[in-house]
Amino acid sequence: MRKLPVYLLLDCSGSMYGEPIEAVKNGLQVLTSTLTSDPYALETAFVSVITFNTDARQAVPLTEIAAFQPPQLQASGCTALGAALELVTKCAENEVVKTTPEKKGDWKPLVFIMTDGEPTDDIRKGLEDFKRYKWGTVVACAAGAGANTTTLKQITENVVSLDTTDSATIRQFFKWVSASVQANSMKVEEGGGELSSIGELPPPPPEVNIVI
Amino acid sequence: MNRSQRLAARHNAATRQLREFASTFDRAADYVGIPHNERERFLAWTIQHLWNIHTEERMNKRLIIENEIKSLGVYLPNGTVRKPYSASFTLPADKVSEVRLEGIEETGLQMTQTSPGVFTVEGTPLSHGDFPLRLSFATVEGEPRSEMTIPVAFNPDPRSIWKDIRSSQHEEGLKPDMIAEYVMVEADSDGSPRKDIVAASIQGRSHAHEGRARDDYFAVEHYPDSDWYVLAVADGAGSARLSWRGSEIACDTIMEHCRECLKDNKLFEEAIAAFSQDQNTSLRSVLTTQVSDIIYKGAVKAHEAIGRAADDTPDAAMRDFATTLMFAICKKFPFGWFIASFWVGDGAMCIYNEKDGSIKLLGTPDEGEFSGQTRFLTMREIFHDKDIVKKRMRMGIVPDFTALFLMTDGVSDPMFETERNLKDANKWKEFTSLLKSGFPDDGIPGVDLSDDNKDAKDQLLEWLKFWSPGNHDDRTLVILY
Numbered sequence: 001m002r003k004l005p006v007y008l009l010l011d012c013s014g015s016m017y018g019e020p021i022e023a024v025k026n027g028l029q030v031l032t033s034t035l036t037s038d039p040y041a042l043e044t045a046f047v048s049v050i051t052f053n054t055d056a057r058q059a060v061p062l063t064e065i066a067a068f069q070p071p072q073l074q075a076s077g078c079t080a081l082g083a084a085l086e087l088v089t090k091c092a093e094n095e096v097v098k099t100t101p102e103k104k105g106d107w108k109p110l111v112f113i114m115t116d117g118e119p120t121d122d123i124r125k126g127l128e129d130f131k132r133y134k135w136g137t138v139v140a141c142a143a144g145a146g147a148n149t150t151t152l153k154q155i156t157e158n159v160v161s162l163d164t165t166d167s168a169t170i171r172q173f174f175k176w177v178s179a180s181v182q183a184n185s186m187k188v189e190e191g192g193g194e195l196s197s198i199g200e201l202p203p204p205p206p207e208v209n210i211v212i
Numbered sequence: 213m214n215r216s217q218r219l220a221a222r223h224n225a226a227t228r229q230l231r232e233f234a235s236t237f238d239r240a241a242d243y244v245g246i247p248h249n250e251r252e253r254f255l256a257w258t259i260q261h262l263w264n265i266h267t268e269e270r271m272n273k274r275l276i277i278e279n280e281i282k283s284l285g286v287y288l289p290n291g292t293v294r295k296p297y298s299a300s301f302t303l304p305a306d307k308v309s310e311v312r313l314e315g316i317e318e319t320g321l322q323m324t325q326t327s328p329g330v331f332t333v334e335g336t337p338l339s340h341g342d343f344p345l346r347l348s349f350a351t352v353e354g355e356p357r358s359e360m361t362i363p364v365a366f367n368p369d370p371r372s373i374w375k376d377i378r379s380s381q382h383e384e385g386l387k388p389d390m391i392a393e394y395v396m397v398e399a400d401s402d403g404s405p406r407k408d409i410v411a412a413s414i415q416g417r418s419h420a421h422e423g424r425a426r427d428d429y430f431a432v433e434h435y436p437d438s439d440w441y442v443l444a445v446a447d448g449a450g451s452a453r454l455s456w457r458g459s460e461i462a463c464d465t466i467m468e469h470c471r472e473c474l475k476d477n478k479l480f481e482e483a484i485a486a487f488s489q490d491q492n493t494s495l496r497s498v499l500t501t502q503v504s505d506i507i508y509k510g511a512v513k514a515h516e517a518i519g520r521a522a523d524d525t526p527d528a529a530m531r532d533f534a535t536t537l538m539f540a541i542c543k544k545f546p547f548g549w550f551i552a553s554f555w556v557g558d559g560a561m562c563i564y565n566e567k568d569g570s571i572k573l574l575g576t577p578d579e580g581e582f583s584g585q586t587r588f589l590t591m592r593e594i595f596h597d598k599d600i601v602k603k604r605m606r607m608g609i610v611p612d613f614t615a616l617f618l619m620t621d622g623v624s625d626p627m628f629e630t631e632r633n634l635k636d637a638n639k640w641k642e643f644t645s646l647l648k649s650g651f652p653d654d655g656i657p658g659v660d661l662s663d664d665n666k667d668a669k670d671q672l673l674e675w676l677k678f679w680s681p682g683n684h685d686d687r688t689l690v691i692l693y
Binding site (some may be wrong): 001002024029032033036037038039040042043044067068080099100101102103104153188189 | 233271287289292340341363365367368372373376419421436599629630632633681682683684685
């Protein structure tokens with residue numbers, strides 16, 4: 001079985017306290033229930049959650065969607081995005097099976113990064129590690145006015161922004177993430193390989209703006 | 213003493229005790245100097261305060277236990293509908309009692325205490341969804357019951373959420389979503405059995421889920437007069453909207469072309485006979501030319517036929533018909549079986565010999581860095597490749613064989629996974645034993661490949677429905693055996 005790994009990097013810094021973090025928790029529920037009712041995703045999608053504030057931590061290791069349980073999230077501290085990039089690369093190196101002559105490995109991982117602020121650590125080391133790995137589609141989401149899209153553009157071509165971090169907007173973002181995972185798991189099951197750019201993902205809802 | 217005498221004695225004792233307590237209280241109040249008229253209020257005040265301390269202590273005890281239970285991280289793993297579920301958790305038996313899991317009944321599960329403090333949730337989930345179960349328990353006597361939410365999620369059975377929708381092509385009689393064929397070739401005049409063909413093709417679950425047409429196609433034939441067998445298999449590209457026609461046109465064109473070429477072709481058969489005697493270069497090249505005339509020209513014709521179909525279809529281009537193609541012609545001669553083939557795209561075409569466990573792959577699958585990046589018959593550059601003969605055509609004579617397999621990647625991917633495995637004779641042995649045994653766990657019987665077994669076509673059709681997570685493409689398998 002070839003997994004389709006999905007890494008979610010979620011900002012849990014102090015500024016996410018209150019409605020935003022509750023909305024993210026809710027979003028993870030939306031993601032889980034959407035993917036478990038899709039036959040393609042249910043068979044192929046594996047999800048991991050990496051949270052970052054003062055440091056980065058893998059809250060949920062790469063888990064098949066059928067067994068996935070949304071983690072407890074608490075908002076506090078600063079925004080160690082660099083540490084998160086370093087950690088996700090390490091996790092992928094350990095968890096994603098490489099192709100060998102006898103066995104086809106996993107599909108290239110999808111990465112969704114969501115942050116509402118500026119990184120408070122030096123992201124250069126993490127960014128360097130991150131760039132070395134062969135990812136599938138990487139989408140970075142600048143949530144709310146405080147996030148810096150220029151920094152995110154260094155990580156990936158595919159940057160989207162949310163005008164606000166209210167629950168309705170964040171919910172829409174997670175719905176779009178779910179739809180993107182669905183589209184990708186369908187494509188790989190059809191033998192079409194991974195989706196590689198944002199243009200191939202389902203069109204985002206009006207709340208999610210593509211940053212050019 | 214009778215009953216009423218006993219009661220009277222007990223009543224007297226209690227009255228005596230109360231009187232003693234009242235006089236002790238009065239003496240103490242006198243000592244402190246509490247006026248008589250305030251004594252009752254003072255007593256109420258005292259009791260109230262002590263009661264407050266008592267209840268606060270009790271509540272604190274309860275809260276401490278509650279927090280301890282919450283910090284245990286009790287959780288229930290996700291389950292699957294109609295699959296037996298069992299999960300256990302442990303609570304400190306000395307601190308909690310009367311443990312209940314509210315809302316469990318409607319899920320179809322039950323909770324039992326299997327040993328002190330160990331609780332097991334078991335049963336078979338009835339329906340899918342998220343269920344916010346409430347774990348409630350008693351802690352301290354006199355305190356309300358404590359409650360915490362333990363969500364549990366039951367997923368649908370992955371197999372049950374695949375929809376099975378007939379394609380419009382099927383409904384309109386343009387192309388059935390599944391088909392099987394058996395070509396029975398009766399025994400020779402001397403009574404020795406001759407090989408039969410069994411073939412089947414089914415719409416993949418991913419296509420059925422959306423009611424899309426089967427892109428795969430096959431065509432098989434045996435010419436009684438010349439005793440030639442022709443087998444063709446094609447797999448239309450999933451991303452090309454008319455590929456279900458492309459695969460059909462490709463196979464049908466090959467059949468028509470080969471029927472013409474192999475009808476009473478003495479020159480060709482003489483060249484094969486000469487080659488069987490002496491496989492030197494000049495005889496080989498004579499035969500290669502003849503084979504090319506049939507095989508290569510057939511592929512070109514198929515390519516051109518698709519081109520014409522594209523021209524005749526408004527708003528369609530050749531790439532909309534993208535399809536792979538593999539085909540083989542074979543005949544049994546006194547000196548052995550002559551087999552020639554052409555293959556563009558993925559899938560697999562292989563001669564399998566059970567006796568010595570050997571295999572002969574009739575070419576190499578075109579696989580890009582990623583699957584799905586295969587080559588198609590509809591690509592012009594295929595025919596501009598000067599190595600086309602070397603790369604895509606095979607010819608040879610083998611003494612005999614158990615089976616010649618042609619299959620699309622819907623079968624070869626789940627069965628072999630990689631190109632390396634396709635070249636591994638052991639993997640082919642495993643494949644043929646799976647073909648025989650079927651998949652008993654899933655209630656899918658095997659295929660009985662004994663001579664003249666007409667039932668094999670329905671068996672093969674059923675066999676193709678095997679379950680393999682992540683592999684739901686159309687599946688086609690053609691066997692000459």
